[in-house]
Amino acid sequence: MRIVQFRTEKDLFPSRIGVLQNDVIADCTNEGLPNTLIELLSQNNSLQTLARVAPKAAKVYPASSVRLMAPVTKPDKILCVGMNYKEHCNELNMPYPLEPIIFSKFASTIVGPGDNIIKPSCSEALDWEVELVVVIGKEGKQIKIEDAYDYILGYTVGQDLTARDWVTKEKNGGQFLLGKSMDTFCPLGPCVVTKDEISDPHGLRLKTWVNGTLKQNGSTSEMVHRIDKLISYLSSLMTLYPGDLIMTGTPSGVGFFRTPPEALRPGDLVESEIEKIGRLSNRVF
Secondary structure (H helix, E strand, O other): OEEEEEEOOOOOOOOEEEEEEOOEEEEOHHHOOOOOHHHHHOOOOHHHHHHHHHHHOOOEEEHHHOEEEOOOOOOOOEEEEEOOEHHHHHHOOOOOOOOOEEEEEOHHHEEOOOOOEOOOOOOOOEEOOEEEEEEEOOOEOOOOHHHHHHHEEEEEEEEOOEEHHHOOHHHHOOOOHHHHOOOOOEEEEEEEEEHHHOOOOOOOEEEEEEOOEEEEEEEHHHEOOOHHHHHHHHHOOOOEOOOOEEEOOOOOOOOOOOOOOOOOOOOOEEEEEEOOOEEEEEEEO
């Protein structure tokens, strides 16, 4: 399934849950289901219920007629993995990390398809990073590597936007949090594709374009630490909850490490695409 959160014109709900198929969205909130994905995941047999309700939905909408929102909002955690692609490590001239490098973003960074990326006035080094995002489907702690995929709901496209001049030792002691967590720094979408539709999450092509020019073109096969290891590692330290997001790293081609360095400016169009999931478009404002 391709699960979306959306709003209709003059909607009374802040969001609705739907299933996208062939450019048509089945409105499942109208069938008595919750209006957010995280609320839905709190219910027993939530995916089975969604699969049963969607084909019989009384209201359907052309996808072009609604406002698509981020498919996950207000998660308990956004966990990010740094330097997790070999070619990205190479462009940084850094060794592959022996253990996952973990940092976080705040839930307030999340925006959806078509929403503006706000360039902060305090930064002149706003950078792009397309990432495969894992959406956790059920609560887990101390998860074994061989059981990790049982805890995945599905996958979506994310941009881990970064104010590079705020992750330097001179500006912020080398800490990532502030440079990663400014408003609108986590576009997500257009949907969550459930794991049954992606047989191998380590065989997907992911790309970024800026104003139509291809900047990133990598494969999830380049990951240093694979998804099952990340889930096991993180759950050994903290409980993972339904709707938690794991941003699994970015391939090479980011702006700051180009020659000369590049940065996003107001008016730029950032397009992020992952094979079998879809394309996310956001303009810098």
